[in-house]
Amino acid sequence: MDKISIIGIILGLAAIIVGQYLEGGSLLSLIQLTAFLIVIGGTTGAVMLQTQPRHFLAGLRMLKWIFIPPQHDFRRLLGVLTNWGQQARRGGLLALEAFINREPDPYIKRALQMVVDGAEPETIRKALELEIDAFDLQARASARIWESAGGYSPTFGILGAVMGLIHVMENLTDPSKLGAGIAVAFVATIYGVGIANLLFLPIANKLKQHIQREVTYREMLMDGMVSIANGENPRLLENRLAGYLQH
Structure with a gap:
């Protein structure tokens, strides 16, 4: 949490x-329900208009990362990679085959499978880099819906304010209706600016941080698997990958 x-x-x-x-x-x-509907409804509609359905739905699912972020234990991964390096050095790359089905992460399983299959280190790097780039692109496109919402929300707040003032102008002869129109005008602006800066934009930035951490985690795994495929000394591998522990 x-x-x-x-x-x-x-x-x-x-x-x-x-x-x-x-x-x-x-x-x-x-x-003010009217102000809320104008800001949230308008913002949601604008975001949906500019976003592909899969990215919109993925962005909504990513919202849980704000409270329950993905867990990435870099120190544990370092220990796992070092152990795999030792196993490969003693029993050959085929010794890693026993670890494939134990890993729940499809990315790790594919990396292990390529190493066990004897793929060239450079081929492994290119394949994993391609997958990392694809993940980064898709995840950022999904997270961008919150950034877009943060841009549209204040505008719809202003739109709500203008609509409220129009209502006021139309009822200048009826003082009993002036208060409601003015309230909608100012509260809509508060909703638009407040929600954008308290929720939408912070959520977008927090998701970007989690995405970058995920990318770094995968890069660490990629470097480790390429080193194992190259037959690098496990102690050297451990020392080199220790720099990732700062993330």
Whole structure:
């Protein structure tokens, strides 16, 4: 569980609510269904219009990474690669065949299979690099829906404000309707700017960090498997890959 994400959201919302209270405003005045529908509905529609369905759905599924991020234990991977290097040095590359079915990660299984099959180290590197690039491209395209939402949301907030002011202008002769129109106008702006900067843009940046960590994890595995295929000394492999532990 990523506690800092939860704390960040609570702190941001608390700052807005407490600020409203200290200014003497009513908390209920921040709740406007019309403004919410304009901002969220308009933003969602714009994002869907510009995004491929698979990327949109994948981006929604990635939202869970904000609270439950993918686990990548670089130190464990270093130990696994070092062990595989020792096994290959003692029993040959075929000795790694026993480890293939034990790995749940399809990427790791494919890497091991190529090594066991005796593929050239450069061939292994190119194949794994291609897969890393494909993953990076697809994942960033999916995460970009949140970045796009952060761009569209303030605009729809302004649109809601303009619509509210139009409603006010149409009812200048009826003072009883002026309050609702003005409320929608200002609350829509708050929703648009607030949601973009408190949720959408931070979510996009957090997902980019997780994607980069995933890419680095796969690069570490790739370097290790290529070294094993080259017959590199396990101790040298361990020392060289230790630099990845900083991630």
